[in-house]
């Protein structure tokens with residue numbers, strides 16, 4: 001699984017041009033059909049799409065290219081999940097957040113619980129990225145709680161990304177930097193975020 005830009009035409013051009021590196025061996029990926037259809041719930045309505053599948057010209061491994069609008073094993077757009085996390089850190093309960101976003105309360109509770117459980121790992125991961133991109137980064141001041149510190153690290157990493165690579169919404173950067181694994185239990189996806 002590889003997280004790529006949500007713009008399908010650009011991904012296509014990168015695949016054909018041999019510009020996408022294999023996450024396993026750093027060889028170059030080429031087109032290899034499509035994965036099965038997915039439905040991603042976006043703020044603007046359901047988005048039905050078929051992720052591109054790619055094959056490495058080096059190790060022959062195949063990978064599904066997931067748009068950076070998504071997280072692994074989550075049906076909702078990362079931006080919607082991000083809004084819920086921000087509201088949660090600001091002190092709002094999962095029920096009002098769910099009502100506002102039009103998402104089942106149990107789904108929102110699941111995201112927030114997982115974020116709470118992983119907050120320290122998330123903080124460490126995104127701080128490492130920010131420091132790697134900007135070695136002059138000053139000390140990151142405590143934001144008052146583990147989850148607030150995690151969100152602060154995400155914001156700092158997002159700013160570092162934008163300065164280096166250009167504008168991109170912060171939660172899409174989160175998808176890329178966590179290789180889609182922000183809320184998965186498998187910690188290795190966070191450890192090996194593709195950057």
Ligand SMILES: [Zn+2]
Pocket residue numbers: 022023024025026027056057058059060061
């Ligand atoms: Zn490979």
